[in-house]
Amino acid sequence: MQTSKVKPGELTTEGEPTHNNVIRSGEIVCQEVTKHFPENSRPAVDHVSFKVAAGDLVVLLGPSGCGKTTLLKMINRLYEPDQGQIWIGKEDIQTLPVNQLRRQIGYAIQQVGLFPHMTIWRNIAIVPRLLGWDEEKINMRCNLLLELVGLSPTYLGRYPRQLSGGEQQRVGLARALAADPQILLMDEPFAAVDAINRERLQSELLIIHRKLHKTILFVTHDVEEAFRLADKIIILKDGQLIQYGTPVEIVVKPENEFVAELVGSNNLLRKLSLFDVQSLLEAKQYERHNSFSKASFTSIQPQENLRTALSMLLESGAEQLHVVDNKGKSHGVITFQDLHRLLFEQFTSPAAELE
């Protein structure tokens, strides 16, 4: 049984024999993409253009009915656009056979969609089997993937009904990653999971993203979720792209009143609540200003949000907070001035763009 930590190299199929129509790039480009369902008065997706760099985690954020699902489904050709073009790398997706395209794009949805009469192993193995992988390779892959999503390999013999909602979502993610796609499309995958498990799944998705560098296009209507996950956020309203930027850019320079209201730009506390201590430290590290003074005793964990940091500064009367993780490791300090600089964009580079 696999017990060691999964290494990125173990989870890619690079170096394997390639065949025609294999997507080698994780870049997604949409140009003037439009979809109008005949029964509706306005287009569900209306001349939307954007480019997602390979390896980025981009969140499509907007209220219900704004066209997020329709846009996502056009990327794996569950829907065809009326107008516009979509490329993955240099390939116009219209030129690829639809089945081959879909097998190379992982897709995870809120309803998970596991087949109830199939074991977890069989559910994960669907695409690898279609691709003709041998049993041994599929077994290795299933073990690695379950470890990656935080489930014991003993789950492979179970049926979906024997798993909780959160566990089923983990299997859904493992299945989406099964054939090592460059691209993952995720449509509100955690929306039906309880708050505690949702946060866990979000953290694990971030870890997986850091390990595997897949391009992830993640749909949500939940602003907090968007800010927790995103390298960049695309804001949609009534089928139109309103703004595309890093979380800091969106909060500091909202395109219009709709965006400002959505992310609460007029409310400083709300703004602070959207960023965690870690993202602020990363911005500071980038500037090499992260000197640590032994005078600070009040400590905070890196994953706490900046609103909590502000109230701890106010309550303790300390000038700085010592950032310490749950293993007691020191990550630096943050001050009032740092919070002020984040809100008013005086860091050299937005925190969210830094690695």
Ligand SMILES: Nc1ncnc2c1ncn2[C@@H]1O[C@H](COP(=O)(O)OP(=O)(O)O)[C@@H](O)[C@H]1O
């Ligand atoms: N298959 C469909 N047929 C007709 N109208 C649809 C269909 N799918 C979505 N729509 C409509 O398109 C709009 C966008 O829907 P959708 O993309 O599902 O939004 P979101 O995912 O942002 O909630 C809505 O007005 C919805 O009613």
Ligand SMILES: [Mg+2]
């Ligand atoms: Mg939707």
